[in-house]
Amino acid sequence: MVTLADVARHAGVSASTVSYVLSGKRSISTATRERIQHSIDALGYRPHAGARALAGGRTSILALMMPLRTGLYLPVMMEIAMAVTTTARAHGHDVLLLTGEEGPEAVRRVEGSALADGMIVMDVELDDPRLPLLREAERPAVLVGLPADTTGLDCVDLDFAAAGARCVEHLASLGHRRLAVLGEPPAVYARGTGYAERTLAGIRAAAAAHGLDLLHRPVDGTYGAVAAAVTRIFEERPGTTGLVVQNEAAVEPLLAVLRHQGRAVPEDVSVVALCPDQVAAHASVPLTAVAVPARDLGRIAVERLVARLRGEDARGPELLAPHLTVRAGSGPAPTAPGDARGRD
Amino acid sequence: MVTLADVARHAGVSASTVSYVLSGKRSISTATRERIQHSIDALGYRPHAGARALAGGRTSILALMMPLRTGLYLPVMMEIAMAVTTTARAHGHDVLLLTGEEGPEAVRRVEGSALADGMIVMDVELDDPRLPLLREAERPAVLVGLPADTTGLDCVDLDFAAAGARCVEHLASLGHRRLAVLGEPPAVYARGTGYAERTLAGIRAAAAAHGLDLLHRPVDGTYGAVAAAVTRIFEERPGTTGLVVQNEAAVEPLLAVLRHQGRAVPEDVSVVALCPDQVAAHASVPLTAVAVPARDLGRIAVERLVARLRGEDARGPELLAPHLTVRAGSGPAPTAPGDARGRD
DNA sequence: TTGAAAGCGCTAACAT
């Protein structure tokens, strides 16, 4: 193994000079810097991560706590992880992958064993058991998500309330008067992750403001569950012409069910999705959607964390403004209400 | 920070004794062990990872190189990553997440900086540029996938040839004579990942052995691409009654297209999938499928890597036997060939 | 069964 001492000897300088060339923490004459750099290249030197961590107190590693709930299949999570990893690399950091299942213990491990310089926590619950530890921790953390109490924490998330409202406003502007929401699976609401409720609140507020009729149904992302929910919706509210879906897995089943029931999108029913843009854009009918900006969330989380590592203070929660992209899935409310026999 | 020295002092023993209690590398009297353990708990001691890595030459970290190709369909990858992480933890290791995009450089980094004790490499190409480095590396590696030359490498993968054959045999046994394959996107074949070709080879061999007619179409996992492919298939081979789909993303679009064309599954067309069981089981028609055993692959990869770290030799490639689960999507070939006017 | 002590490779004062 090539050590810093080897490089120093090869370049005819002291170890500290080599170290300072690497860190840039003090000025070095161009001549020696180049000589040292040459030795580094010639010997193929790489600093030993463990030695660095021990001596310098920095690991150049960011921990990422990711929910690995089996069965929950989540392109969003994956995309965030991707963005975190590439952004971290761009800032000279590596990423240590932790499962959310380990809970608070993972936080203790990272802290106690100095495994990482800071952590990014995904899938934060409103009253997450990891929060107290994170608040006390030596190392900074950035949450992707919005807990109930954000005191002393850095958080990034989509403004789901505004996103929900945006969906409703789009449908309202197209003349739809009767809407239904296909929400996340019941388990998500039960778990208290917050974003589902925030979305719903935004949707309800906007619907109320526009005087719209609204029905909300949590659904599992299976064809059967979606079919049942859709059928009931049209039974209970025959005049429904606008649907909002907040459930990646339900998007395609929903379109299949509508097709099967002979409801044309967007002629009979307009559909607006709240999901990653990719999912909406590549659906069997490209859907108008408010994007969940997974990549941005991951990137911003890392940028904030890196800023904290540079000594900046926590900036509190940051909610990203929603962006709606109009696609083929939404259009004007039908004027001759084909399905609206039961209306009123 | 609580150090090993603190624990030693608190317990009234030497540092080495504490170290040996932790590692179990020499026998300690029960009395002192308990005293030390008590001190460890009382002080909340955690060994410093960097110091350990430096002194012991072991990081207790496994590197996982994961393809983060945006747009590449990911649940399988995600599931493997999950299994890797949980299995690694069960063996006392953490996981460092690397992007495949970094290529060979990532291997050099892990090696040169001693970031991990070994690595697991996913998404291996037939002639992967990382292979030469991995062969020479000090630290062991396990590949998930099967490169062209496996000399000196540990690999785990599904036996895709057998899996493909299994799909065909199932359809043959149900009396289907004319089959079509919806394969991975063209890009996957182009990239030379191997498994797609191996599957196809297995399918072709089995079809030949049973004297079956066969058509193969790579497809992108979008509704449009699938619709076009399916339409062409039935135009070119009107008597087709069996479909094999090896493309997670195409499963739901395929079923939608068939529904839309009025072809009942399995009455008119039987569909067999080669994808994670979850996807097949939760499709709008539960599909008969050969499962891609993502969890097993991840788990076995870690187990092999850990074995290597204990000093065991590479065992070469291990191909998991395919398992087919029969579900609603496949049934006997239609006897009154509704669509078979063009047959022969 | 336990202790003492020499590093592991690097960083960051403290010198010059």
Place this chain on the structure above:
DNA sequence: ATGTTAGCGCTTTCAA
């Protein structure tokens, strides 16, 4: 602008 040196916290000979 560069060198000297004292650790960082742990593992592991070597000794007892």
